[in-house]
Amino acid sequence: MSLAVEQRRSRDSNPTTDTRPTPRLTLKADQPEEEMEASTSRRRFIAAMQVTLDGFSVQDGFADWVDSWSDAIQLVGPVDTLIQGSGMYPGYGLYWRAIHVGAPEAAEMLGRDTYPREIETARLIAETPHLVLSTSLDTIEWPPNATIVRGIDELREFKAQPGGVGYVVGGARMVRSLLDEGLIDELVLIVHPVVVGGGEPLLAGVAHRHELQLIDGEPGPDGRMHLRYHVND
DSSP states (O other): OOHHHHHHTOOTTOOSOOOOOOOOOOBOSOOOHHHHHHHTTSOEEEEEEEEETTSEEEBTTBOTTOSOTTHHHHHHOOOSEEEEEGGGTTHHHHHHHHHHHTOTHHHHHHTSOOOHHHHHHHHHHHHSOEEEEOSSOOOOOSSTTEEEEOSHHHHHHHHHSSOSEEEEEEOHHHHHHHHHTTOOSEEEEEEESOOOSOSEESSTTOSSOOOEEEEEEEEOGGGOEEEEEEEOO
16 A cells, blocks of 8 residues: 555645644543553553555555544644555655655655645654564665564564553554454554445454454544544453
8 A cells, every 4th residue: 555646646625724622532431540651561462454444544545535644643642653555665765755755756746745744744754763574675765763673573572562652553454453462452543424334444354253443533634534443452
């Protein structure tokens, strides 16, 4: 999946500038006390994805319902690591590097001017360590702080170390794999008010049942819903 290609197909109705503050989620249910205590001593993995109302993350390789790819990380909060599958490359690096350096092709990819929050996200991506799960990639050109890991066990060992939040960027297959491995602590969704009827489903095909608890929820701009779930596995 190439973010650069997807964003080029963004809605024609997108504004050329966006000065709206990013909505923050409002606490709707208390997180269990034992989970709050545990979160201070171990690293947490939080996946954040943008989906359609019928649960698809992309359709035919595109997600033209997405306004900005920076919106998900805005809802996660402070992170110290970004975690990804190899399918996001090379598009992820090309896209965010163009925004980070202010290259003219950034506006061409977006179909509009860059939002301030996208520039801030690009800076964070350039500075934050990445772990990329891949058995096929040998090198990653950008971001410069990306490390390739060859198996789930390496991510499990990393998660067992003390630390902050690891943001699972995607893609959908990566989220499903980590969920089935018991490595996702929270799932954040931006649900867009569009039904597309087909594409890449975010959660279809998981290996077994997972119980989730809704802990945050709030309406977002343009009819979106922001939902945050604790994974009870």
